[in-house]
Amino acid sequence: MWSLFKKQKKQEEPVGEIIDFSFLGCDMHSHLVPGVDDGAKTPEDSLDLIRRFKEKGYKKLITTPHVHGEFYDNNSEKLRRHFADLQRLINDHHIQIELGISAEYFLDNYFMDIILPEGLLSFGDNYVLVEVSMAGWPRNFSDLIFSVQSLGYKPILAHPERYQYEEGAQLYHELKDKGIMLQMNLLSVLGYYGRQVKNQAELLLKEKLYDFCGSDLHHSRHMDNLHKMINDHPGIMHQLRDYGFRNPELLAH
Numbered sequence: 001m002w003s004l005f006k007k008q009k010k011q012e013e014p015v016g017e018i019i020d021f022s023f024l025g026c027d028m029h030s031h032l033v034p035g036v037d038d039g040a041k042t043p044e045d046s047l048d049l050i051r052r053f054k055e056k057g058y059k060k061l062i063t064t065p066h067v068h069g070e071f072y073d074n075n076s077e078k079l080r081r082h083f084a085d086l087q088r089l090i091n092d093h094h095i096q097i098e099l100g101i102s103a104e105y106f107l108d109n110y111f112m113d114i115i116l117p118e119g120l121l122s123f124g125d126n127y128v129l130v131e132v133s134m135a136g137w138p139r140n141f142s143d144l145i146f147s148v149q150s151l152g153y154k155p156i157l158a159h160p161e162r163y164q165y166e167e168g169a170q171l172y173h174e175l176k177d178k179g180i181m182l183q184m185n186l187l188s189v190l191g192y193y194g195r196q197v198k199n200q201a202e203l204l205l206k207e208k209l210y211d212f213c214g215s216d217l218h219h220s221r222h223m224d225n226l227h228k229m230i231n232d233h234p235g236i237m238h239q240l241r242d243y244g245f246r247n248p249e250l251l252a253h
Helices: 043-055 076-092 109-118 141-150 169-177 186-190 195-206 220-232 234-243 247-252
Strands: 060-063 098-101 104-106 127-131 154-158 181-185 212-214
Touching: 043 076, 043 220, 060 247, 076 098, 076 109, 104 109, 109 141, 127 141, 141 154, 169 181, 169 195, 181 186, 181 195, 186 195, 186 220, 186 234, 220 234
Parallel strands: 060 098, 104 127, 127 154, 154 181, 181 212
Antiparallel strands: none
């Protein structure tokens, strides 16, 4: 398997030190609203994680709680309410970082039930973050995506490198042709989710299929690994900086 981030010493030697993720500016996939999904559990957890995001050079965070009917009883109104509480908490603690609320929508029949009555929590240029099952590609995927696009939303598929389907990169070339953008998890290229996911991420990077990258941060272990990436993997950091992710565009919205 070709590797974008080979570990030879000559490829790990940086040309100019990268000390944080300021080259991205905005993180557009995280789970920072406390108590609504499998991310931050308490307001104190959220405060700590947001402070650490700021320390790592981020200027804006778009947090994306799960909307998944089978596991989390979330809807747009509930998430806006809990996000307002989080925003007040950040203001009270004088943390100078911009926050935004969206969601990570699981594409299933429940999604079809909510898309028209509620509308979706979009961000940026009417972007909507979506995910599918790790177990298999949904049979009605085309119908689900058509519903999203027909309402003017622009879908971004979260962490495609984590879906280990036989079609591989060819599937994602086809999705891109249909106007679906792709978001890479930062920790995928670190090997956090395993070798197969790392290899798939490297392949999709090589083929320039990604549009955005996100932390998909849920807890302090994820943050600790982002810290490790900055300090111990300058080669990875330089490759990510030079790739040309579209995250900085989100600072203007």
